[in-house]
Amino acid sequence: MSRLSQAVIMLLFGGAIVKATLTDVFLRYVKEGMRPFLLGAGLLLVAAAAMTIWYDLRAGAAAPAAEHDERENDELEHDEHGHGHHEPTVGWLLVLPVLGLLLVAPPALGSYTAGQAGTVTAAASDSDYPSLPPGDPAPISLLDYASRAIFDDGRSITGRTLRLTGFVTPGPDGRPMLARIVLTCCAADGRPIKVGLTGDTVVDAAPDSWIEVVGVYSSLRGKDPVNQADVAFVEVRSWQQISEPKQPYA
Template identity: 40%
Template sequence: MNRAAAIVILLLLAGATTRTLVTGQYVSYVKAGLWPLLVISVVLLALFATAKGHQPKVAWLLVLPVLALLVVAPKSLGSYAAVNAGTVLTESDEYPPLPDGDPVEVKIFDYASRAVFDEGRTLRDRRVRLVGFTSTGPNGERLLVRMILTCCAADGRPVKIGMRNAEPLPDDTWIEVVGSYVDETAEDGVNGGKIPFVDVEDAIRVAQPERPYE
């Protein structure tokens, strides 16, 4: 690869990364809190473009992420990823009372963790609002799912909640659910994890959130 081509590719990659930052598309690839590292990577790419040195032939491979960022429309992980991975929950040291509100907005991970590890104590007699996408369990049960990331989409894992009295909807439909805790769990067929349930009072279709991952 000649010097001019290397400069063009590095600047294109820096520009494509900048575009994902400006448009917010980067949250389809990495955890939202990692944006400072992406800014640093843009600066480093620009510096490398102006540096002198030998350009190895494999440098052409940098064209691939450029094409991926500029041509391929990003899509967040959905039901296919959810049904092929086990539900992921971690226990907290304490579960304080939910904030005021009726219904109170609760993250899917928080609801599932409280339902499984705290036996729903802080969820009883409360109406909750949950947002996630629909998926189908191994026995045909309707699931409300949200993916959580440690770093990037490659390590995304699902948190699953079963929905009692839910209207059948196509997989990957984003919905806002208002419901209440129900003392019921199912076993995830992938990893044996517990899947808690929510009794659905109302569900409406919504657009995918700007930040689809929890």
């Protein structure tokens, strides 16, 4: 593959990264805090590709004879070995991931990933858990709820009505659970945090549906059969289906 072709692919790849960053598609791959680094990397790729293309075109215009000699040498090498080089054809396969970034918006990790991986073990706090924000119901993340429920025995959330958001995933007994994918860096290391649903109110949303649950602390516990980690439960008072949030990962 010629240097000009490599530069064109690099230009497309850098442009795809910039487009994904500006349109929030990048949130399907990495955490939101990575935006400035991705944008900077994409712009650097575009700038490097543009400079390479400009230099190559200028050099090609100045030395057409040298390019002609290079083509003759390539033809001679082809004749001597009885076959040509296939690098140009293979190299253009690099365009496929670029087209994927430009044309396809992949879904966020969901119930399939949650079913294959064990729940994240909620970390215990080194000090007293802070008070929940004012209001009723109080918004709380699944990871924070699981940590308070398991390591604080629900003391910091008892008596409060809570609002949790996540997608539906089937539990080991077939009943729905609330889940969200937690990222350390990117989607490749994503793991689910799962919270069981209990109470008289039945959640009948389909897997991968995003829902908002209003409920209260439940002392019920479970075990994730994948990694034997403790699973907290919330007693559901009401729920509603919602659109997938802009940032689907925790």
